[in-house]
Amino acid sequence: MTKSGRRPLMAGNWKMNLNWREAHLLVQQLAARLNEQQLTDVEVVVLPPFVDLRSVQAAVEEGKLKIGYGSQDISQHAKGAYTGEIAGSMLTALGCTYAVMGHSERRQYHSESDEIVNAKVQAALASGLTPIMCVGEGLDIREAGNHVEYTVAQLDGGLKGLTAEQVEKVVVAYEPVWAIGTGKTATPEDAQEVIGALRKRLAELYPGGTADKVRILYGGSVKGSNAAGIMAKPDIDGALVGGAALDAEDFSKIVCFSEN
Ligand code: 13P
Secondary structure: OEOOOEOOEEEEEOOOOOOHHHHHHHHHHHHHOOOHHHHHHOEEEEEOOHHHHHHHHHHHHHHOOOOEEEEOOOOOOOOOOOOOOOOHHHHHHOOOOEEEEOOHHHHHHOOOOHHHHHHHHHHHHHOOOEEEEEEOOOHHHHHOOOHHHHHHHHHHHHHOOOOHHHHOOOEEEEOOHHHOOOOOOOOHHHHHHHHHHHHHHHHHHOOOOHHHHOEEEEEOOOOOOOHHHHHOOOOOOEEEEOHHHHOHHHHHHHHOHHHO
């Protein structure tokens, strides 16, 4: 454990990549590169497409792997006539422990508002899943200097109505949109500025130690070569990794950031 007892979390968001066979193989390749100690020091999670979850579950169970998995989205509804949606209870039945909501790609292409993100956080918690709630500003907002207030407002909206006990279970991921898939990583200082402000806001909203328990990740062009610098910052508890998570070697280097 580091940073006030918060265990580092490295989560690989595979986005819309890999079929079920490729997913099975990647989990095995990743596990082969990590030893018991590394998987104890750092929590490792993969977030495959829905249709790969069953084969990821099989790989994890067959190998008794200490790798968690979850979904990239979740329905805000529990069940019923919502064509194309996936409910939290379906995810827990597959052994998922995490669900992402509010990723910038879903905010942008699927009109996911803070209200919807909030409903999805509540749906995940109601199903016993740990929400990974994403926030982050676009380039225009960053250039106007409004990135802190913008992301803090997303945090407020996404957590609306939650108790302190519920918020302690939430993982927040700060992903500046301009750094996603562009190779432009925010500097560790840029990431710390916003993540520190998010933690400060949590302390204001939930006095009494909640803010110290919530894990806040950085995402956006994280690689084996830059993970250690990002993780050196006091409020950054892990990474939400896109492209590099599709490569077992690079993702395992991120997991082992403390050895670099
Ligand atoms: P990249 O690591 O490919 O920039 O993607 C980040 C991301 O969006 C993870 O959710």
